[in-house]
Amino acid sequence: MTTADRVPVASEADRSAYRAGPVDEQSRARLAEGGLDYRRTSIDGDDFAPWLQSVARGFLDGERTPEQIASSRERSGYRRLTGVYDPAAPVSEAPVATIASWLGELSVPGGAAVPACAISAVTVAPTHRRRGIARAMLEGELRAAADAGIPVAMLTVSESTLYGRYGFAPAAASASWRIETRRAAWIGPRPEGRVDFISRETLRGLAPALHERVRLALAGEIDVPGSHWDGFAGTSPTAEKAGEKRAIQYTDAAGEVRGLALYTVRENHDDFTKASVRVVYLLTDGDDAYAALWRFLLELDLVAEVNADELSVDEPLLWMIADQRAATITLRDHQYVRILDVAAALEVRRYGAPGLIALDVSDALGHAAGRYLLEVDAEGVGRVRAWEGDAPAGAVEVSLGIEELSATYLGGVSLATLAAAGRVRSADAAAAARVLSWHTAPRLSIWY
Structure with missing residues (x-):
């Protein structure tokens, strides 16, 4: 049996069944004891607009207009929406807490993807804090994902301290760059091909296929829901300041589009030679596209500073500029991962070295607790089985929580x-680290 047979990509039928599934009964009963109603929200029903307004309030955004609500309704069909309602509240039709999720894919080391439950729109009204609502919702979504046979959950977070208690851990950091263009001086490749301006609509049409070509090679990336591309490109009818975005493409010497970028420019009215650029999104297929687009952005006329977020912690760009001190780089946690099925998750990815690791995994929520033997062959393929009693001869024993795994x-x-941080126990953590390592840093280029 191959890994692909063991963990098939979620089909559209699987995704539809997940969206239509009931809320978790354990969480529903827990919230009902506090007088709260935990239920799914219908995208097509009258309860969608109040749900969306509660999400906007939770993220400190303004009230949504009828046009924004209609646009969001049209673009939300891929998500499962859930709300917690307080019948005693003056506006009882508006949920006091929200959560959304969908079944997608997470790219893992080795050019494969694992089915994953993506979670977003987690809010709790300040009037209903400390009543166990967030815990009930998140544990409910994790149980729903586990019941659907999904090996991994994932999310990007606003508050980074909230999710460790549910087994999530920062698994792919992101880098924010501020580059002084006059100091940087391009010393990287100057590939053949050309960079051209295109319309945002053209970029919107090209981006999904280009992303699909490259995402499996980038651990940490996800399959992007179609409606997100409208948000990036500013092509939805309700997009704000969309006209500020400029779109470019790189075509190689054969005329094939290999790279896309969106950026905005902010003028400096005190000195018109010192404008600043923000790279909204950059997507490349191959080293030539990467070099060509970055060179273009760093050599724009009248620009003194280029800013970019959600970059890798190990960007080749650092070695393409003459003065590395021209770049100020800030790192932060970004893509969070929570393993639900250890065997299924570990067998999908590839590994940096052969070895035998005996994992003793604890999990406060019970989804992944157990003792697992990970055996990796010379090709980096791992197989997992349970073990009892003493670990097999030659195995490196590792004791850790599901957050650390x-x-x-x-x-x-x-x-x-x-292990050095006291988060993992092992007599030979270095040997285990060599097996679990990968030669490129993971990254996630979006928020969701």
Whole structure:
């Protein structure tokens, strides 16, 4: 049996069944004891607009207009929406807490993807804090994902301290760059091909296929829901300041589009030679496209500073500029991962070295607790089975929580680092780290 047979990509039928599934009964009963109603929200029903307004309030956004509500309704069909309602509240039709999720794919080391439950829109009204609502919702979504046979959950977060208690861990960090263009001086490749301006609509049409071509090679990336591309390109009818975005493409010497970028420019009215650029999105297929687009952005006339977010922690760009001190780089947690099925998750990814690791995994929520033997062959393929009693001869024993195992899953942190931090126990953490390592840093280029 191949890994693909063991963990098939979620079909559209699977996704539809997940969207239509009932809320978790355990969480529903827990919230009902506090007088709260936990139920799914219909995208097509009258309850969608109040749900969306509650999400906007939770993220400190303004009230949504009828046009924005209609646009969001049209673009939300891929998501399962859930709300917690307080019948005693003056506006009882508006949920006091919200959560959304959908079944997608997470790219993992080795050019494969694992089915994953993506979670977003997690809010709790300040009037209803400390009543166990967030816990009930998140544990409910994790149980729903586990019941659907999904090995991994994932999310990007506004508050980074909230999710470790549910087994999530930062698995792919992101880098924000501020580059002084006059100091940087391009010393990178100057590939053949050309960079041209295109319309945002053209970029919107090209981006999905280009992303599909490259995402499996980038651990940490996800399959992007179609409506997100409208948000990036500003092509939805309700997009704000969409006209500020400029779109470019790189075509190689054969005339094939290999790279896309969106950026905005802010003038400096005190000195018109010192405008600043923000790279909204950059997507490349191959080294030539990467070099050509970055060179274009760094050599724009009248621009003194280029800013970009959601970059890798190990960008080749750092070695393409003459003065590395021209770049100020800030790192932060970004893509969070939570393993639900250890065997299924570990067998999808590839590994940096052969070895035998005996994992003793704890999980406060019970989804992934157990003892697992990970055996990796010379090709980097792993097989997992349960073990009892003493670990087999030659196995490196590792004792850790599901949060720590999830942190290592994409290769973004060394197990030896976690051991030095007191988060993992092992007599030979370095040996285990060599197996679990990967040669490229994971990244996620979007928020969701």
